[in-house]
Structure formats: structure tokens, C-alpha cells
Amino acid sequence: MELTKNTKSINSSTDQNKKEFYKYVIFMGLLLALGIAALKSLEYYYFAYRISADVYIGIISVIFLGLGIYLGVRFGKRKKTTLQPDAPAETATVLPIALPEGIELSSREREVLNHIAMGHSNQEIADMLFVSLNTIKSHTNNIYSKLNVKRRTQAIETARKLKIIQ
Amino acid sequence: MELTKNTKSINSSTDQNKKEFYKYVIFMGLLLALGIAALKSLEYYYFAYRISADVYIGIISVIFLGLGIYLGVRFGKRKKTTLQPDAPAETATVLPIALPEGIELSSREREVLNHIAMGHSNQEIADMLFVSLNTIKSHTNNIYSKLNVKRRTQAIETARKLKIIQ
DNA sequence: CACCTTTTCATACTTTCGGGTGAAGGATTT
DNA sequence: AAATCCTTCACCCGAAAGTATGAAAAGGTG
Structure with a gap:
């Protein structure tokens, strides 16, 4: 009985991970597009207003650093929740668990x-x-x-x- | 006896956090220095070998993105080990509910x-x-x-x- | 190395919980 | 009225949980 429970929770959590993974892929793609757009607009300003090259590079660096940190934190947390044995197993069990017949408490x-x-x-x-x-x-x-x-x-x-x- | 134990553990853990914080500040500083050095050497190649500006910017972006991701993961993990096992737990504890002093379960x-x-x-x-x-x-x-x-x-x-x- | 925390384990004792069984009064349904 | 369910209560016994105290090994830190 214990075993069945475990396998169930594992399977469901794996599915959830897959979904989350796809979500993150899409999310990252969007972010990347956004970053490129920002880069291009920055480039426009670069040529239009002749910002110093150092400043330009600095801005780009900061932007991508921030982006990277954000992604890192996100992925770090995701990995963390995936690796955790206790809480995720439980939360994963919540969804697919069977309710035992027409139980009614007074x-x-x-x-x-x-x-x-x-x-x-x-x-x-x-x-x-x-x-x-x-x-x-x-x-x-x-x-x-x-x-x-x-x-x-x-x-x-x-x-x-x-x-x-x- | 129990009380003394608690307060002790609280103090020591706070100290540890401080130390870890300083460690990370130094670590980040070093990384930043490294990044700048890399940037400068890249700049050298830029002028020496006349890499295309787009490639130059792309390399910088990737480097800083990687740096950011690395930092993000590090910080995410650091928070995890310092506080609680569950990601949402730790963030939620800070915000809404009163925590009874610096309780820390092993x-x-x-x-x-x-x-x-x-x-x-x-x-x-x-x-x-x-x-x-x-x-x-x-x-x-x-x-x-x-x-x-x-x-x-x-x-x-x-x-x-x-x-x-x- | 000394100190501290964590994790481990033990023994002995008290309290709380849980299982089994039974039963009585009241409300609702058949 | 009979059947059924809910609520209440009782007694007993074994299992689980909790209390108190002590201690030893492992790991990290100054």
C-alpha cells in the first residue's frame, strides 16, 4: 500500500516537472526575445545619441547579469523543489489521490x-x-x-x- | 537548559549567516573583477582582431548571462540551506505570520x-x-x-x- | 585541540490514545 | 412501530506518545 502511494506520487510529480520544464522553456524564450528587443532598441539609442561604447556595454552587461540572476534563482528554486523528498511528494499526492467512497462525517x-x-x-x-x-x-x-x-x-x-x- | 540551547543556536546561526554573507560579498567581488578582466581582454581582441560588434556584444551577453545564472543559483541555494527546506515556506514565513523568535529546527x-x-x-x-x-x-x-x-x-x-x- | 551542535541511543516512568464491546436516549425515516 | 443513525457514556486493556535525565560519537568552528 505504501509502495503504491509512492509510485503514484513519483509519477505525478514527474509529469508536473515536465510541464514546469516546458513552461520554463517558453518563458526563457520570451525573455530572450525581450532581451534581444531591448538590445536592439539600445542599439538604436547607441547610434542615435552616441552613447559611449563603455556605457553601452555596461548597460548590456547589467541587463544580462540581472536576467541571468533571475533565471538562476528561478531554476535554482525549481531544482530545489524537485529534489526535495518530503513536501513535493505530499503536494503531488494531494491531486491524484482517491477519495474513499461516499464517506460522510456527522x-x-x-x-x-x-x-x-x-x-x-x-x-x-x-x-x-x-x-x-x-x-x-x-x-x-x-x-x-x-x-x-x-x-x-x-x-x-x-x-x-x-x-x-x- | 533547553532555553539556553535555543538561544545559543540562534546566535550561532546568525553569526554563520553574517559570515556566509561576507563570504558571498567577497566572492561576488572577485567574480565581478574576473568579469571585468574578461571584458577587457575581449576588448583587446576586439581591437586587435576586429571582431564584429554584434559578436562582441553577443559574447558579453552570454558571459554575463552565465554569470548571472550562476550567481542566482548560488543565492537560491544559499537561502535554502540557511533557512528552510521548502522554497515557498521560507518566503512565506518572512511575510505574513509571526515567527516565535529565531526558531531553527535542525x-x-x-x-x-x-x-x-x-x-x-x-x-x-x-x-x-x-x-x-x-x-x-x-x-x-x-x-x-x-x-x-x-x-x-x-x-x-x-x-x-x-x-x-x- | 577545545567547544558547541547535532544526531544518536538508553532507561524508566506517566499520560494519552486507540480498539473492543456494550448500551441508552433522541431524531428521522420506512 | 421498527429500523437506522447520531450522540452520549462506560469499562478495560494494550499500544503509542510524552517526560526526564544522561551520555556518547561525529562534524564544524575558533
Whole structure:
């Protein structure tokens, strides 16, 4: 089960990377065109107003330096997110994950689930809702059954993926 | 004891940032000097061998573009190692939400935190990272101390608010 | 090298969580 | 009225999580 999850997330993330790559190729092409246009207009000024050659070269240098830095930062970040094992895997899983049938939490269960996601203990939830600890335990166990999980942290994750909370 | 540890790590990390910053300033200066030298030598060839002006400008553009990309990547990476693992996290943390002093989780702690957020039990995390359960317990307790929480669910909530995860 | 942080691990103890089972009162639907 | 679901509560037991304390090895820094 764990394995299937992993492969799924890997595949989807690869697809996303491809898309991002194409995006960047197009983006770079546009930027390059823009740069050449800027260069040409600069050239116009060069001949029209006779800027010093040094200044001209300096401007070009600065422009391309800035462009390069920008691209570098962009690509650096992209590489970074691609290489990261944790966060991207998770976000990638969010999209293609299957929702387990017509699960419906009751209103009370949703309420308890929200408290769980806020980091409250069962005792705290019981106190806040003016019911007994056992009641909250019942609710939590029902929630776990419906979400098909075994722990409250998993319940938070699953509920988040299913957009039940947040 | 825990507190002292935190403040110490904060100070040292700030110092490290400063040092790294100075390193990069020097590094950039050197690169700039190198770039100018290259430019001048190119200029020499320009006059000596009468390269076409377009080619000359093109070479300059490419050089500075490469330089810029390199610098951009370097800076992007630098930010990554200094602050957080996730690109959006780091940028987002600065802007919107209050960060409780200079909290810095170690890389291993961030790793464990991600596993916690994914709903894994301590035992599962221990198995996945090939360390003992006690080690994970140590990490989790350190995380709780640094995030000033008492439970793993609270840690998830806080980390999410602080954009340390997701 | 000394110092500090990080990462690792251990032991022992307490608290919280989760699983199983059962049940009672209320609301809604059939 | 019977069936069903929701909400409430109880008890017990095992598993997981959390607390406290200590310590040792590895890596980086002055």
C-alpha cells in the first residue's frame, strides 16, 4: 500500500516537472526575445545619441547579469523543489489521490475533527464540548473508521487531502 | 537548559549567516573583477582582431548571462540551506505570520516533523530513517520544545502556521 | 585541540490514545 | 412501530506518545 502511494506520487510529480520544464522553456524564450528587443532598441539609442561604447556595454552587461540572476534563482528554486523528498511528494499526492467512497462525517464528528486538527487532546475537546472523555473517544474512533486511518495525525492528513478541513 | 540551547543556536546561526554573507560579498567581488578582466581582454581582441560588434556584444551577453545564472543559483541555494527546506515556506514565513523568535529546527528535526505531519508513528519514522525509537522520541521532544507545544498534533498545527511544513 | 551542535541511543516512568464491546436516549425515516 | 443513525457514556486493556535525565560519537568552528 505504501509502495503504491509512492509510485503514484513519483509519477505525478514527474509529469508536473515536465510541464514546469516546458513552461520554463517558453518563458526563457520570451525573455530572450525581450532581451534581444531591448538590445536592439539600445542599439538604436547607441547610434542615435552616441552613447559611449563603455556605457553601452555596461548597460548590456547589467541587463544580462540581472536576467541571468533571475533565471538562476528561478531554476535554482525549481531544482530545489524537485529534489526535495518530503513536501513535493505530499503536494503531488494531494491531486491524484482517491477519495474513499461516499464517506460522510456527522456534524459532531466534523467538529471533533477540527479540534483534533487544532492540536487539542481528547480531554481538552471533551472539556470544551462539555461531554465526557469517553464520548470524544467514541467520536474519534468513528472518525478513524470512516477515514480509514489508525491515528489522529493520519486523520488530519487524510482530512486535509480530502479537503474536509482547511 | 533547553532555553539556553535555543538561544545559543540562534546566535550561532546568525553569526554563520553574517559570515556566509561576507563570504558571498567577497566572492561576488572577485567574480565581478574576473568579469571585468574578461571584458577587457575581449576588448583587446576586439581591437586587435576586429571582431564584429554584434559578436562582441553577443559574447558579453552570454558571459554575463552565465554569470548571472550562476550567481542566482548560488543565492537560491544559499537561502535554502540557511533557512528552510521548502522554497515557498521560507518566503512565506518572512511575510505574513509571526515567527516565535529565531526558531531553527535542525535538518533532521525538519525531516522528522514532516513524517509526523504525514501521520507516521514514531516507530514508523524510526524504521524509515533506520534509527531507534528513542532517537525519534528525542527529536520529537526537541521539536516540541522549539515549537513550544506539547503534542504532535499541536506541532503539526504550529509548523503549518509557521509555514515550516506545506 | 577545545567547544558547541547535532544526531544518536538508553532507561524508566506517566499520560494519552486507540480498539473492543456494550448500551441508552433522541431524531428521522420506512 | 421498527429500523437506522447520531450522540452520549462506560469499562478495560494494550499500544503509542510524552517526560526526564544522561551520555556518547561525529562534524564544524575558533
